Amino acid sequence: MIRIGFFGTPEIASCCLEELCGDFHVSFVVAGEDKPAGRHQHMMHCAAKGSAMCRDIPILQPHSLRDPAFIDTIKKFDADIYVVVAYGKIIPREIFDHPRLKTINLHPSLLPRYRGAAPVPWAIIRGETETGVTVQIINEELDAGDIIVQEKVRIHENMTAGELYDVVIPMGSRMLSRAIGLLASGDAMPRPQDPAEATYCGKITRELAAVDWTRPSAEIHNLVRGLNPKPGAWTLFRGKNLKIWGTLRAEDCGEDLRPGELHVRGKKTLLAGTGSGCIEITSIQPETKKTMDGPSFINGYRLTAGDSFGV
Numbered sequence: 569m570i571r572i573g574f575f576g577t578p579e580i581a582s583c584c585l586e587e588l589c590g591d592f593h594v595s596f597v598v599a600g601e602d603k604p605a606g607r608h609q610h611m612m613h614c615a616a617k618g619s620a621m622c623r624d625i626p627i628l629q630p631h632s633l634r635d636p637a638f639i640d641t642i643k644k645f646d647a648d649i650y651v652v653v654a655y656g657k658i659i660p661r662e663i664f665d666h667p668r669l670k671t672i673n674l675h676p677s678l679l680p681r682y683r684g685a686a687p688v689p690w691a692i693i694r695g696e697t698e699t700g701v702t703v704q705i706i707n708e709e710l711d712a713g714d715i716i717v718q719e720k721v722r723i724h725e726n727m728t729a730g731e732l733y734d735v736v737i738p739m740g741s742r743m744l745s746r747a748i749g750l751l752a753s754g755d756a757m758p759r760p761q762d763p764a765e766a767t768y769c770g771k772i773t774r775e776l777a778a779v780d781w782t783r784p785s786a787e788i789h790n791l792v793r794g795l796n797p798k799p800g801a802w803t804l805f806r807g808k809n810l811k812i813w814g815t816l817r818a819e820d821c822g823e824d825l826r827p828g829e830l831h832v833r834g835k836k837t838l839l840a841g842t843g844s845g846c847i848e849i850t851s852i853q854p855e856t857k858k859t860m861d862g863p864s865f866i867n868g869y870r871l872t873a874g875d876s877f878g879v
Contacts, residue, residue, distance in 0.1 A: 569593045570752055573647035573667065574616075575655040580737050582615035584653045584674060587741035589623055592748065595645040596626040600656055616653075633660055642666075649748060652706060653740075664706045669751045671706040672716060674744055676736045679704060679718070680766035683711035688736065689729045690769035692794035695786065697723050699732070701740045703747040705758060712766070714758035716747040726816070728796040772799060779803040779812065781828035781878050784844035789815045803828070803877045805854065810877070813859055814851030821846035828878040830871055838862035840877055 570592045574585055577600035588594060597620035605612040613621075620627045626645075630638040639662060649669035652659060664671035677687035678700035684690075691699040700720040704713040721735055750756035772795065779788055779801050792801045792815045800811040818839055823831045825841025833839055838849045853859040860868070869875075 570649065570669075570748060571595045571645070571647045572748070573642055573645060573650040574598070574620075574653075575650060575659065576616040576653040577614045577656050578654050579615045580676075580733065580740070581653040581655070582619040583737045584651075584741045584744055585616055585619045587738075588651065588744060588748075589625075591745045594620075594623070594625050595647045596628060596642060598628045598630070598642070598655065601629045601631065633657055633663060639663060649751065651744060651748070653744075658710075659706055661708055669748075672703055672744070672747055672751070673706050673711070673713070674740045675702045675704060675711055676700075676733075676740060678702065678720065679711055679715060680761040680763065682767055682769050684769040685771045686769055688732050689772055689794040692723060692727070692729055692732065693790050695790045699723055699736075701736050701743055703740075703743050704761075710768075712761055712763070714760050716750060716756050716758055717743050719743060726793065728793045730797040774799070774802075777801055779877070781841065782843040785817055785842040785847040786844075788842055788847055789817050800853070804879055805877055806875075807879070808855040810855060811853040811859075812849060812851070813853060814849070816848040816850055818846050818848045826876070828876045830875045830877065832866050832871055836863045836866070838866055838871075 572588060572592050572594045573596050574594050575598040576585060597616060599617040600614045602611045602613045617627055628638065643666060647667055649667045650664065650671035652671060652673040659671060677691065679702040682690055698720055700718060702718045703716045705716065707713045719739060723732060777795055777799055779791065792812050795801045796813050800813060802809055802811050821839060825831055825846050827841050827843055829841040831839045839846045840849055849862050851859055851861060852865050
């Protein structure tokens with residue numbers, strides 16, 4: 569049976585690990601280090617480590633992948649291939665070149681587009697109608713290795729990042745198994761990426777997540793979708809932070825609204841002005857409160873003329 573060394577940290581990695589365990593022998597798991605979390609800052613382990621613990625798979629959590637002792641340890645497992653899924657650190661050549669079938673990586677985009685840290689949210693934020701999943705052979709350049717398998721995914725108009733993850737994670741898990749089988753059998757036909765087609769995406773920052781109400785309604789709708797379920801698009805309301813989790817593009821505002829200005833239509837529909845048209849707010853979370861729908865926000869905050877987001 570093919571022996572796998574697995575590198576991964578978050579939930580997407582855990583899901584892929586579970587799938588691979590059904591088809592192959594996972595010799596070890598390299599997971600992100602435990603981190604303090606919650607109000608009391610208790611040390612918590614990542615999802616991939618949790619899955620490995622449940623299956624009694626040896627777990628390694630190195631502070632540095634260049635530690636000679638760590639490298640010697642994983643080499644002793646004599647894995648046939650290494651699989652990387654959202655591990656969070658760059659894999660050095662001494663590691664990714666070691667297995668006989670090399671090292672593959674799962675990336676949730678149609679490489680070479682959206683190389684980088686957050687391809688799923690960025691594809692939605694930028695209004696893409698199509699994305700995909702790619703399994704590539706790792707090299708020293710970020711997400712630039714030869715493609716083994718690749719599949720497309722349609723992005724619907726109101727799809728959130730969370731909903732897109734629900735599609736690409738199981739798809740990616742199956743694609744990893746297929747890629748390993750192709751490499752092991754010698755039937756893989758790696759396809760080089762065209763660097764001229766490459767685009768890049770960075771990490772999601774708090775500044776990016778702030779809603780700029782002077783932008784067109786379509787851009788704001790895409791931002792909200794792309795940042796759901798985390799970290800959430802945010803704005804100010806009556807001097808306090810507020811997160812917007814759900815929106816719909818409104819075809820007819822019925823009012824000439826300033827950017828951020830609020831308007832209640834029919835006592836139940838919450839509209840906000842933008843730089844071009846307006847947008848309906850369907851799910852919203854005021855600071856220190858639970859998430860609520862538009863009508864609940866209207867009733868709970870007794871909106872008056874002149875109320876506005878962003879202030």
